[in-house]
Amino acid sequence: MSPVEAAPVKRVSGRFLRSELRLIAVRRRNQVGLAALAAVPFVLAIAIKVAAPDRDNRGGGPDFFAQITGNGFFVALAALGAELTLFLPIAIAMLAGDAVAGEANQGTLRYLLAVPVGRTRLLAVKYAGILFGAFLAPLVVAVSGLVIGLILFGGGDVTLLSGTSVSFGEGLLRLLVICLYLGVCLAAAGAVGLFLSTLTEQPMGATIALTMLTVASAVLGQVQQLDWLHPYLLTRHWQDFGELLRDPVSFGALGPGLLSAGAYILIFLTAAWARFAGKDVTA
Amino acid sequence: MTLAIQSAGLSKRFGRQVAVDAVDLAVPRGSVYGFLGPNGSGKTTTIRMLLGLITPSAGGHQLLCEPMPDRAAAVLPRVGALVEGPAFHPYLSGRDNLRRLDAADRTAHARTAEARISTALERVGLSAAAAKRYRNYSLGMKQRLAIAAALLVPRELLILDEPTNGLDPQGTREVRSLVAELAAEGATVLLSTHLLAEVEQVCTHVGVMHRGKLVAQEPLAQLRSSAAPRARVLTDQPEAAARALTALGLTEVTRTAAEASGGLGSIAPEKVVAGLVQEGVPVRGFAVVAPSLEEKFVSLTGEGFDVSG
Numbered sequence: 001m002s003p004v005e006a007a008p009v010k011r012v013s014g015r016f017l018r019s020e021l022r023l024i025a026v027r028r029r030n031q032v033g034l035a036a037l038a039a040v041p042f043v044l045a046i047a048i049k050v051a052a053p054d055r056d057n058r059g060g061g062p063d064f065f066a067q068i069t070g071n072g073f074f075v076a077l078a079a080l081g082a083e084l085t086l087f088l089p090i091a092i093a094m095l096a097g098d099a100v101a102g103e104a105n106q107g108t109l110r111y112l113l114a115v116p117v118g119r120t121r122l123l124a125v126k127y128a129g130i131l132f133g134a135f136l137a138p139l140v141v142a143v144s145g146l147v148i149g150l151i152l153f154g155g156g157d158v159t160l161l162s163g164t165s166v167s168f169g170e171g172l173l174r175l176l177v178i179c180l181y182l183g184v185c186l187a188a189a190g191a192v193g194l195f196l197s198t199l200t201e202q203p204m205g206a207t208i209a210l211t212m213l214t215v216a217s218a219v220l221g222q223v224q225q226l227d228w229l230h231p232y233l234l235t236r237h238w239q240d241f242g243e244l245l246r247d248p249v250s251f252g253a254l255g256p257g258l259l260s261a262g263a264y265i266l267i268f269l270t271a272a273w274a275r276f277a278g279k280d281v282t283a
Numbered sequence: 284m285t286l287a288i289q290s291a292g293l294s295k296r297f298g299r300q301v302a303v304d305a306v307d308l309a310v311p312r313g314s315v316y317g318f319l320g321p322n323g324s325g326k327t328t329t330i331r332m333l334l335g336l337i338t339p340s341a342g343g344h345q346l347l348c349e350p351m352p353d354r355a356a357a358v359l360p361r362v363g364a365l366v367e368g369p370a371f372h373p374y375l376s377g378r379d380n381l382r383r384l385d386a387a388d389r390t391a392h393a394r395t396a397e398a399r400i401s402t403a404l405e406r407v408g409l410s411a412a413a414a415k416r417y418r419n420y421s422l423g424m425k426q427r428l429a430i431a432a433a434l435l436v437p438r439e440l441l442i443l444d445e446p447t448n449g450l451d452p453q454g455t456r457e458v459r460s461l462v463a464e465l466a467a468e469g470a471t472v473l474l475s476t477h478l479l480a481e482v483e484q485v486c487t488h489v490g491v492m493h494r495g496k497l498v499a500q501e502p503l504a505q506l507r508s509s510a511a512p513r514a515r516v517l518t519d520q521p522e523a524a525a526r527a528l529t530a531l532g533l534t535e536v537t538r539t540a541a542e543a544s545g546g547l548g549s550i551a552p553e554k555v556v557a558g559l560v561q562e563g564v565p566v567r568g569f570a571v572v573a574p575s576l577e578e579k580f581v582s583l584t585g586e587g588f589d590v591s592g
Binding site: 012013015016018019023026027028106107108110111112113114115116117118278280281282 | 331334335336337338355356359360362364366367368369370371372373374375382383384386387388389393432
């Protein structure tokens with residue numbers, strides 16, 4: 001027997017996570033997607049500037065469109081509400097669908113596992129990348145909305161849903177918390193997407209599946225006869241972010257949304273792990 | 284003799300199809316082990332099991348004397364691998380792809396990463412194309428990058444699945460000399476290939492896969508010597524010739540209408556000719572024929588190999 005070689009020293013390091021974030025950031029597709037998210041508030045604001053605002057309330061969300069002409073701040077809120085139905089879920093679905101299935105599809109998954117990257121660690125880093133996107137996307141929409149809103153309509157004190165006014169600074173703070181809340185909601189969708197991504201070697205399949213799931217969830221949420229199902233739907237509480245525009249802020253009203261998101265994250269991350277930990281990687 | 288790779292009864296079944304059937308690999312440390320078999324004979328599936336990418340249906344194995352997959356985290360950093368062709372992110376450069384793999388390795392030093400990446404690229408002759416996007420690489424360049432990835436840190440064991448696939452003759456020569464170089468530095472190399480010539484040129488040991496089974500496994504020199512030379516006599520009296528050959532001590536004597544032949548063993552050919560003449564056998568032609576390794580492998584597998592390249 002030759003002398004037993006010492007096992008290599010394992011270090012705790014953020015290198016792989018940084019590499020993952022860089023991979024997401026330099027990808028042209030992701031850059032274009034983010035630009036599209038940022039463009040929507042511009043289209044919205046310009047359309048409202050040149051035409052009379054549509055005063056009909058659409059969807060289940062708060063009606064911010066009516067207030068836009070008075071304060072550019074509301075462009076950000078209106079854009080978030082509008083993009084939350086489809087654009088933001090698609091963005092997360094692109095990212096999450098690609099997470100494992102994309103690497104499997106390219107064959108890079110086998111090389112990562114042979115490095116070796118532990119399968120649990122790989123899922124953790126992939127989900128961290130999804131979280132990065134989930135929190136970045138609403139922020140980009142909000143900032144873009146603020147910029148064009150202030151340019152076209154100006155700023156000023158923010159009139160809340162409860163009728164009272166707060167300073168523009170406090171308005172910004174509330175907008176930031178709204179973005180964080182939506183980040184948590186999208187993180188829940190991302191956990192479902194990560195699970196779907198472990199089921200297939202076709203990233204687009206996982207992306208489309210998650211998009212369809214969120215759309216189906218929103219549609220089912222409109223069907224009164226299915227009210228027993230509503231509390232369990234993924235998108236059920238997403239429009240609750242309007243609660244952060246009341247005075248005083250009713251954080252309690254956000255509880256169900258956060259709880260639902262937490263449950264989705266826990267269940268689907270566990271499912272992803274159970275599925276991926278022992279899976280044969282033949283791609 | 285310690286083994287770099289040892290497997291016992293390693294098997295993999297996909298549904299009803301048995302892809303790998305009770306393979307007992309024994310790859311000695313320091314060897315260059317040619318893992319030879321036609322396409323579809325189960326080589327890649329075996330390699331996937333060795334690296335822990337797929338779970339065996341039965342049996343198990345050790346890498347560098349460590350049980351797999353339990354000790355994968357400790358042993359795989361010491362193993363460089365090329366599995367079923369190169370695979371990288373198309374929109375990253377060659378160098379960025381290597382950076383990513385190095386970043387994923389928790390045992391690699393970040394401080395030395397750039398220097399190690401440059402060395403690996405240089406070793407495979409890819410320095411000039413390092414900044415190009417992988418998407419624009421030729422097949423040969425992709426293959427070289429995959430080999431560079433296996434060389435990011437010094438390895439004790441290299442598992443290379445068809446490393447010369449897609450390379451031009453010059454590239455093939457370079458890779459083969461690189462393999463010899465790595466072996467000379469003390470690394471064990473498992474080289475999977477369907478090219479017999481490749482095994483003859485660079486390997487010290489050989490294992491032959493056929494329809495999921497390991498049908499032969501021995502040092503190449505031993506396999507060569509077991510391919511015993513035979514004496515072949517062309518004559519119009521094959522019966523008399525066969526009698527004479529048997530009398531001279533040749534083994535496994537056979538005859539046809541116009542010739543007789545037998546295994547020479549340690550008998551000198553000139554003595555056989557003299558003996559035949561003495562017996563009055565009319566000799567029209569005489570030859571010593573050694574079956575080539577290729578014939579040996581055909582007899583093992585019942586199939587031909589692609590011997591070109």
